[in-house]
Amino acid sequence: MAFDIDKYTANSTAVGWDDLDFDEFNRNPLPAGTLRTLRYMCDVEYHTVCYLRDLLTTPSHKEPEIGAFMTMWNREEFWHGEALAAVLNKHGMSVDFDELKATRIKLGWKDRLDPIKQSLMGGLVGHDFVAVHMAWGAANEWSANAAYIRLAKQENHPVLAELLKRIAAQETKHVAFYASQARERLAGSKKAQVIARFALRKFWAPVGSGISSEAEVAHVMGELFAGTEGRKLIRDIDSHIAKLPGMEGLTIVENALEGFGIPAEGPGREESRRVAVAA
Ligand SMILES: [Fe+2]
Numbered sequence: 196m197a198f199d200i201d202k203y204t205a206n207s208t209a210v211g212w213d214d215l216d217f218d219e220f221n222r223n224p225l226p227a228g229t230l231r232t233l234r235y236m237c238d239v240e241y242h243t244v245c246y247l248r249d250l251l252t253t254p255s256h257k258e259p260e261i262g263a264f265m266t267m268w269n270r271e272e273f274w275h276g277e278a279l280a281a282v283l284n285k286h287g288m289s290v291d292f293d294e295l296k297a298t299r300i301k302l303g304w305k306d307r308l309d310p311i312k313q314s315l316m317g318g319l320v321g322h323d324f325v326a327v328h329m330a331w332g333a334a335n336e337w338s339a340n341a342a343y344i345r346l347a348k349q350e351n352h353p354v355l356a357e358l359l360k361r362i363a364a365q366e367t368k369h370v371a372f373y374a375s376q377a378r379e380r381l382a383g384s385k386k387a388q389v390i391a392r393f394a395l396r397k398f399w400a401p402v403g404s405g406i407s408s409e410a411e412v413a414h415v416m417g418e419l420f421a422g423t424e425g426r427k428l429i430r431d432i433d434s435h436i437a438k439l440p441g442m443e444g445l446t447i448v449e450n451a452l453e454g455f456g457i458p459a460e461g462p463g464r465e466e467s468r469r470v471a472v473a474a
C-alpha cells in the first residue's frame with residue numbers, strides 16, 4: 196500500500212510520555228545493562244540531525260516527498276531522544292546539550308567528512324542514490340523497531356515498556372515510508388538494485404556504530420539479540436530486507452551480529468541475568 200505522506204506530515208507529533216508515571220523509576224529502577232543500552236539508543240536518536248545534514252547534500256533532498264518525510268522524521272527521532280534522556284535522567288545519568296556537543300566534537304574529522312563523502316557518493320551515483328538511501332533507511336528502521344520492541348518485552352518494566360512501545364509505533368511508520376519508497380525505486384532501476392546490494396553488503400553496520408565505540412555496539416547487540424529468540428528477530432529483519440527488489444539472499448544484520456560474536460543459540464542476556472538473580 197502506498198505511504199500517505201500528507202497524512203503522515205499532518206499527524207506527525209512528539210512521542211507522548213506526560214501521562215506516564217516516571218516516578219516509577221525511583222521505586223523500580225532499571226538495571227545498569229539496560230541503562231547502557233538506553234544511553235546508546237538516546238545518542239543515536241539525537242544524532243539523527245547529523246544523518247539528515249549528510250543526506251541533504253545528496254540527490255534525495257531534491258525529492259519533495261522525501262524532504263517532507265525527513266523533516267518530520269528528524270523531529271520524531273529528536274523527541275525519541277528526549278524521552279529516553281528523561282528516563283536516563285531519572286537514574287542520575289545526564290544527557291544534555293553539552294554532552295551531545297562533546298560527542299560531536301569527539302567525532303572530529305569523521306563528523307566533518309561524512310557530509311562530503313555522502314555528497315560525493317550522491318554525485319557519482321546520481322539519481323539512483325535515492326533508492327540506495329531508501330533501502331539503507333529501511334534496514335535501519337526495521338532494526339530500530341525490533342530493538343525497541345525487544346527491549347520493552349525483555350525489561351517488562353511498566354513505564355519503560357509503554358514508552359518503548361510508543362516509540363516503536365513511530366518507528367513502524369518510518370519503516371513504512373522507507374520500505375515503500377525503496378520497493379518502488381529499486382523495482383524501477385536495475386542499476387539502483389546493483390548499487391544498493393553492493394552498498395548494503397559491503398558497508399551496512401548497526402545503526403549507531405559510526406558514533407559509538409565497538410564495545411558499546413557489542414553490548415547493545417548482545418543485550419538485545421543474543422540467543423535463539425534474538426537471532427530469530429534478526430533473521431526476520433534480514434528477510435524483510437531480502438524481499439526488496441534485487442536484495443534476495445542478503446543477510447547483512449545477521450552477518451553484523453556474527454562479527455560481534457553474539458551467540459545464535461540459548462537464552463538471551465536479559466533472560467540469563469534474571470535466572471542468575473532468581474538463583
Ligand atoms: Fe527513533
Ligand SMILES: [Fe+2]
Pocket residue numbers: 272336339365366369
Ligand atoms: Fe526511526
